[in-house]
Amino acid sequence: MKKIPPVDLTRQYEHIKEEADLAVLEILNSGSYVGGAAVTSFEQQFANYLDVAECVSCNSGTDALFLALKALNIKAGDEVVTSPFTFFATAEVITRVGAKPIFVDIDLNTFNFDLDRVKQVITPQTKAIIPVHIFGQPVNMTELMAIAQSHNLYVIEDCAQAAGAAWEERKVGSIGHVGCFSFFPTKNLGACGDGGAITTNDRAIAKQIRILKEHGSPARYRHDYIGLNSRIDAIQAVILTIKLRYLDFWNEQRRKAAHYYQELLQSISPLKLPQGIAGGDSVWNQYSICIDEHLNSKIDPDSCSVTLRDRIREQLLDKGVISMIYYPIPLHLQPVYQDLGYQKGQLPIVEQAAREVLSLPIFPGISEAEQEQVAYALKDCLSEI
Ligand SMILES: *Cc1c(COP(=O)(O)O)cnc(C)c1O
DSSP: OOBBBBBBTTTHHHHHHHHHHHHHHHHHHHHHHHHHHHHHHHHHHHHHHOSEEEEEESOOOOHHHHHHHTTTTTTTTEEEEEEESOOTTTHHHHHHHEEEEEOOOTTTTTTTTTTTHHHHOOOOTTTEOOEEEEEOOOHHHHHHHHHHHHHHOOEEEEEEEOOOOTTTTTHHHHHHHSSEEEETSSSSOSSOOOOEEEESSSSSHHHHHHHHHHHTTTTTTTSSSSOOOOOOOOHHHHHHHHHHHHHHHHHHHHHHHHHHHHHHTTTTEEEEEEOOTTTTOOOOEEEEEEETTTTTTTTTTTTTTTOOOHHHHHHHTTTOOBBOOSSOGGGGGGGGGGOOOOTTTTTTHHHHHHHHHEEEETTTOOOOHHHHHHHHHHHHHHHHO
């Protein structure tokens, strides 16, 4: 039985091996390893790709979000509205600048936060909104920007999982005041190590971020702020430059794979398959389904901590299919956020998602045969319950 991994990065590397090996060797021979032309050139090309005025590279997606909040002067006493269904870093940086994350419940069709609920939690303390284009599925940015404008709020897009995704023909990361990207290897545009970037059409914000990411220093050995050391290596910059040329092609492969799953799985009626929304062009960083916890009436979902989803995941593993759970604990229920005062049951939809969601293997280069094996395994598991 063939094992199917949740993600296989070697297939991307095989595709670019020759040019990537050469480019990395060139950097090794150049003696210039941090910053320099390779980094500047990548920043320009990524800005062009997104059709945005400025791109500032940094060490990670987490730093990108942190730098964006800092540059916009978000601080203690401020509130920032975001999704509870995201990687922890999105909220972590809000807390790190001293502000308070405000979580709103999600829409189970897109896994993105629900814009009607966003409107309801805005207070005089709210300074910014962080939409997360989760799993590569864009948030409705037209509606979100209208909400933000009417309350005079900043919008910082968390595009970590959505490089190349578009809302109504505009790439995410070019619509809000600031866009934040991660180049962690498993993201749609992934380096062979850590990396991140901030994108913006606002030259003043970009300038401030460049100062902050270099120890708060606008000129050598002069320091106006307490900043960070956050930069990307030249080796990562050349790899990203090469991979950027294939990003649309690889995203198209993800789209095709998502459509094929849709075709294979739609007849398995108890499964809830991911739905896009009109206007949003997802880049499918994940293909996440929901397995209804009430499917098996013999299991009382409230009485056991192992959900039906967990059991199916185990059974899939026996059939060689490695699936993932993004995310098992919504952020409002994280131990570290107990002091925010959220109760279990307060955001019921995201809590349901955390119990039901299962992400199936998807990555550029996944074969139809592999997807068929996933689908058959899933059918088998469901027929056994
Ligand atoms: C990966 C990720 C981040 C953090 O990016 P790093 O490069 O790992 O720091 C932030 N937000 C989301 C939604 C992510 O998926």
